[in-house]
Amino acid sequence: MRKMVTLGLAALMAGAMVMGASAEEQVDLNVIAAQYGQNTAAWWADFVEEFNAANPGINLNVEVVSWNDIYTVVNTRIGNGQAPDILNIDVFADYVDDELLLPAQDYVSEETYGKMYESFLEQSNIDGTIWAIPDLASARAMYYNVDILEAAGVEVPTTWEELTAACEAIKAYDDSIYPWGIDMTTDEGQAAFAYYTWNNGGGFVDENGDWALNSEQNVEAIEYAIGLVNSGYTNSDPSNDTRYDLQDMFGAGQIAMVIAPNSLPTYVADGGYEVNYAVAPIPCNNGESVSAGVMDRFMCFNNDYSEEELAAVTTFFDYFYDDERYSEWVLMEGFLPATKAGGEAVAAADESMAAWVDIVGSSKFYPTAKTEWADVKQGVIDVEQQALLGEDVQTLLDNLQAEIAG
Amino acid sequence: MKKKKKILTSIEPYLWLLPSMLLMAVFILVPIFEVFRISLSKVSKAGIVKGFIGLGNFQKVLSGSAFPIVLKNTLIWTVVVVGLSTLIGFILAIVMNNQFRGRKAARAIVVFPWATSLIIQAGVWKFIIDTDYGALNTLLMQLGILDKAANWTPTPAAYFAWECWVGIFVTIPFVMFCVLSGLQSIDNAYYEAATVDGATYWQRMFRITIPLVKPSLTVSTVLNIIYVFNSFPIVWTITKGDPANRTDTLVTYLYKLAFYNGKSGEAAAVSVIGFLILCACASVYMVVSMRKEGSDE
Known part of the structure; x- marks a missing residue:
């Protein structure tokens, strides 16, 4: 009996090692996202499934956190040296002040970067560098x-x-x-x-x-x-x-x-x-x-990335800001889009939103x-x-x- | 061999105590040490500790215009809630100790405020006293006592008084049960002897009842001072310490500092100040009770 248990344990350990080895080939990508509404978590769960299927080299993990807890969660992680790779939140200047972030253009592809409203990008400008990209606005x-x-x-x-x-x-x-x-x-x-x-x-x-x-x-x-x-x-x-x-x-x-x-x-x-x-x-x-206007953001923490890891971040944003997927997300959350294509799609889908897309374009934002x-x-x-x-x-x-x- | 056994028996109790001592060290001492360390450190808004700054955080907190208000509120809050709930709880315990029909049901009902979570209690009271949709106004208007909704919280002081009332309301059951357990352990023979000697009700109260329930009253008061001083949910649910810190206590104030303003260092300093105040209260209690033990011998 004891022999069988020993054998079983050995088999388990060997299995774990094989799995560990295969997991090592993948790039882990950890995201903390703010919970905007009742459907946020479910939407992200589907997103992760689709993303991981489409990108076998990346192991995406998204944690959806409520607005009440997100600041505490993020600060605790940073304090323990476990900053997420990508963070979706409203504030960013304090992280820049602590030199924790990467400039947006280091990890966002030119194509995706070009989709954003200029005036929105400007809201994340400190000393001439854009440190975050807008995810949505109201x-x-x-x-x-x-x-x-x-x-x-x-x-x-x-x-x-x-x-x-x-x-x-x-x-x-x-x-x-x-x-x-x-x-x-x-x-x-x-x-x-x-x-x-x-x-x-x-x-x-x-x-x-x-x-x-x-x-x-x-x-x-x-x-x-x-x-x-x-x-x-x-x-x-x-x-x-x-x-x-x-x-x-x-x-x-x-x-x-x-x-x-x-x-x-x-x-x-x-x-x-x-x-x-x-x-x-x-x-x-x-x-x-x-x-x-109120605007939230995505930002990328500087966790000493290898080239593959940085490429995974870029892939994530290209995938997320895909016009169709992004418009679906903004409409689901009931906010206003931060990209031009998203603006057109939202205005076309809902007439009452068209006026709002104009309003947000001319809004003032908090400094x-x-x-x-x-x-x-x-x-x-x-x-x-x-x-x-x-x-x-x-x-x-x-x-x-x-x-x-x- | 005998000697070895002796050593073993002498260290045995400590071995048994070791796990709980370790748990206490990990879950109590380490966090306390951590709070002291943070209170003496510069902490960035993103939560990164950036080195020792001495008493800088304490200086900032103590020189802030809000701190005197907050400290005063905390003292009023603790004294009023502990004092009145002890008085009312004591009276209720005496009533509940009498024989009457439905005593069991009455005792069960009195436990309700204690058995319900503080957030729910505070939320319910916030709803009761609200000017625009409150249950109190609706009731009084239905009964024809009021013809127009009254503002029950026109000033910060009024809000704070309501918060103190909720604090008293939820603390009464705890005091009552402490006192009740003390009352039930008093031998009836004392009262019989006193009655035979012609003692009045008040004489029996002050010469027999109060001296004999004093130990339970002391325990409930010391525990209550600690609980009430550190109580967060009532003030937070009803006013969040607003307007302009007028209803803040130390605990809600430090929560705001830490989680709304990103000032972890100053929040830790406020926490240390509260800890020291409570330590002072506890040591007064220890000194008094140790002196008493000494005089008893």
């Missing part, structure tokens, strides 16, 4: 409840003056409705900062790309937003009502107007709400409405290429929340600017 616009605006006898506002007047009229029509939704939470308060400052000619940075947080336009913009809250025109608790709370209230007809991403229709439909809504540009104070971005993001949220508690906007922004720009 843009924001104002959604309004058609029935409420009609009943209150209000035209769709395009300027801040009209917006204030519209809020007043809606409030007079039914004061149980919040005319306007504002989210200044830790989740996404930086978006509110962008909506108001960009639409007042201000923003996070000046024309040279230097931090300009306490500009006159920014102070005016934040004071205007806080004024809307203090006049009782908004949801009662902007420090705690997240965008999802606002979208729910919009779906339930409790909020008349709200700035939201292009995925709002899906969100409202999934929530079982029946609301008669339409979409319009974000009201502005300087004649030019600016939409806020995520700057290493101070994480501090600025938290800083402007803090400013908004302090201002809501009655502190002076000018002083708060002066302090933040001094802290960030030194």
